[in-house]
Amino acid sequence: MARSLKVKSEYIPRVKQAVRRNGYATQQLLAEELGFAKSTISLFLNGKPISNLNFFEICQSLGLDYREIADWDELEETAAATSEDEGENRAADFSKYVERLSNPNFFEICQSLGLDYREIADWDELEETPAATSEDEGENRAADFSKYVERPPVEQLCLETVRQAGSLLRIKSAKGMGKTLLVDRILSQVDKRQYKTVSLSFLQASKGIIGDLDRLLSWFALIISKKLGLAALFQEKWQEGLGLYSCTAYFEDHLLKKLDKPLILVLEEIDSLFAYTSVADDFLSLFRLWHEEAKNNNTWQKLHLIITYSTENYVPADLNKSPVNVGTEILLPDFTLEQVLILANKYQANLGKDELQKIINLVGGHPYLIQKAIYAISQKQLSLADFLETAATEEGIYGDHLRGHLLNLQEHPNLAAGMKKVVESSSPVDLGATINWQLHSLGLVTFVQNAVQPRYPLYSDYFRYRLSS
Known part of the structure; x- marks a missing residue:
C-alpha cells in the first residue's frame, strides 16, 4: 500500500463542509488542534496526497469515514506493489493499514538493511515528479486572509527581517497564537520573483529519524533538495558520516550555489526535536552557525531562515531555556480589544464592544480562544450567555x-501542584524560576516580576475546580 492518500474529487465539498460543521472557522484552527502544519490541512481539503496517518487522523477529527472518501482507485494505479488480495481489501482491512503505517519509510529501510539509498533510489523519477517544488510551495501554503487580523508591529518586523540577507527569524509561542498563519502572511508579501521558498515541518520526520543525528541531517538535506527539484544533486554531492560538517558543506558548497536567487527556508514544528536533547542541541547549532557565517560569507547570505516552534514542548523535554537564541525573536501577543472588534466584524458577528469585552474578560485576547468564541456565537451554535x-x-x-492542558499537568505532578497554588492564591505566586518558566511555556500563567498569576480567568476557574479534587 502507498504511504499517501488523497480525498476523492467528488468528496472535496463534503470534507470542507465537515470543517465548518465541526466548529473550525479556519484551516489554521484545525491544524492547531491536531498539531499539524497548515499546509497538510490545505493539501487534504484540496484533494492532494498526504501521509496515510495524517489522512486518517484528520478524518477521525472531522467525523469522516476514511474508507468512503479516500481515492482508492488512484492509490491502486500508483501503488508500487500490492497483491491482488491487498488491493481488494485495502479499504476494509484496517489492521493491515495500521501495520503498514508503522513501517519505516524508504530512507529508514535502506539504513536498517545496510543499503546505499543513493544507489538504489530512482532519482530520475524523483527529479521529474518532486512531491512539492519551491514553486508549488507558495500555492500549497496559499491562505485565506479574509479573517486575518494584523498585530502591529509584528508583521512589518517579520517582513523586514526576512528580507535581510542571511536573516534568521524565530517565531515562538504556545499553541493557538497564530504562528503558521503569520508565516503564511509573510510569504504572501514576499516577491516570488526575488526568492525561492521551501517549507518543512519536522512533524513529517519519524522518531527513528529525529532520534539519530546522522539520519536527521541526511533526511533534512534530502527533503530540502527534493523540494527544490535538486534530488540528483543530493545523490551526487552528499557526504555521509561527517556529522554536522556533511550538512554545512552540502548547503554551502553545492545547494546554495546552485540556486539563482535567495532561499527562504521555513522550518516549522522544530519543537518535535526538543525531547531528543543531544540531537536537538547539535542539529539546532547548525542554524546558529549558518546565521553567524552569513555576516561575512556571501553564500550564506542567500539563506533566509524562518523557524517556528511551540513552547509547550519545553516541558516534556525538561528544558529551562530556549533552545535557539540567535536571530530576531518574535513573541506573538494577544489581541487587543480593537483587534477583537475587527475580527468580529470580519465574521459579521452581531457583537458590540461591551459584549466582546465580556469574552475578553474570560479568555483574554488569545487568538484561538477568541476566534472560536466569535465563530460559535456568530453561527448561533450558542448564545453569549451560554458561552459565559x-x-x-x-x-x-x-x-x-482545557482537557489537553489538564493532561499535561497530570503528567508532571510538580507543575500540577504549582498551578494549584497559583489558582488558589489571590495574588501572584513565586514557585521558583524553573516551575514559573515551565508553566509560562505551557501558556497557563503570566509573569508579574518574579512571580506568576493565571493567564486568563478561564484557566483560574477550570483548574481551581479540577485541581482541588
Whole structure:
C-alpha cells in the first residue's frame, strides 16, 4: 500500500463542509488542534496526497469515514506493489493499514538493511515528479486572509527581517497564537520573483529519524533538495558520516550555489526535536552557525531562515531555556480589544464592544480562544450567555483545549501542584524560576516580576475546580 492518500474529487465539498460543521472557522484552527502544519490541512481539503496517518487522523477529527472518501482507485494505479488480495481489501482491512503505517519509510529501510539509498533510489523519477517544488510551495501554503487580523508591529518586523540577507527569524509561542498563519502572511508579501521558498515541518520526520543525528541531517538535506527539484544533486554531492560538517558543506558548497536567487527556508514544528536533547542541541547549532557565517560569507547570505516552534514542548523535554537564541525573536501577543472588534466584524458577528469585552474578560485576547468564541456565537451554535456560563467547563466549546492542558499537568505532578497554588492564591505566586518558566511555556500563567498569576480567568476557574479534587 502507498504511504499517501488523497480525498476523492467528488468528496472535496463534503470534507470542507465537515470543517465548518465541526466548529473550525479556519484551516489554521484545525491544524492547531491536531498539531499539524497548515499546509497538510490545505493539501487534504484540496484533494492532494498526504501521509496515510495524517489522512486518517484528520478524518477521525472531522467525523469522516476514511474508507468512503479516500481515492482508492488512484492509490491502486500508483501503488508500487500490492497483491491482488491487498488491493481488494485495502479499504476494509484496517489492521493491515495500521501495520503498514508503522513501517519505516524508504530512507529508514535502506539504513536498517545496510543499503546505499543513493544507489538504489530512482532519482530520475524523483527529479521529474518532486512531491512539492519551491514553486508549488507558495500555492500549497496559499491562505485565506479574509479573517486575518494584523498585530502591529509584528508583521512589518517579520517582513523586514526576512528580507535581510542571511536573516534568521524565530517565531515562538504556545499553541493557538497564530504562528503558521503569520508565516503564511509573510510569504504572501514576499516577491516570488526575488526568492525561492521551501517549507518543512519536522512533524513529517519519524522518531527513528529525529532520534539519530546522522539520519536527521541526511533526511533534512534530502527533503530540502527534493523540494527544490535538486534530488540528483543530493545523490551526487552528499557526504555521509561527517556529522554536522556533511550538512554545512552540502548547503554551502553545492545547494546554495546552485540556486539563482535567495532561499527562504521555513522550518516549522522544530519543537518535535526538543525531547531528543543531544540531537536537538547539535542539529539546532547548525542554524546558529549558518546565521553567524552569513555576516561575512556571501553564500550564506542567500539563506533566509524562518523557524517556528511551540513552547509547550519545553516541558516534556525538561528544558529551562530556549533552545535557539540567535536571530530576531518574535513573541506573538494577544489581541487587543480593537483587534477583537475587527475580527468580529470580519465574521459579521452581531457583537458590540461591551459584549466582546465580556469574552475578553474570560479568555483574554488569545487568538484561538477568541476566534472560536466569535465563530460559535456568530453561527448561533450558542448564545453569549451560554458561552459565559459553560466556557470554563468540559461541556463548553473549550472542553478539548482545557482537557489537553489538564493532561499535561497530570503528567508532571510538580507543575500540577504549582498551578494549584497559583489558582488558589489571590495574588501572584513565586514557585521558583524553573516551575514559573515551565508553566509560562505551557501558556497557563503570566509573569508579574518574579512571580506568576493565571493567564486568563478561564484557566483560574477550570483548574481551581479540577485541581482541588
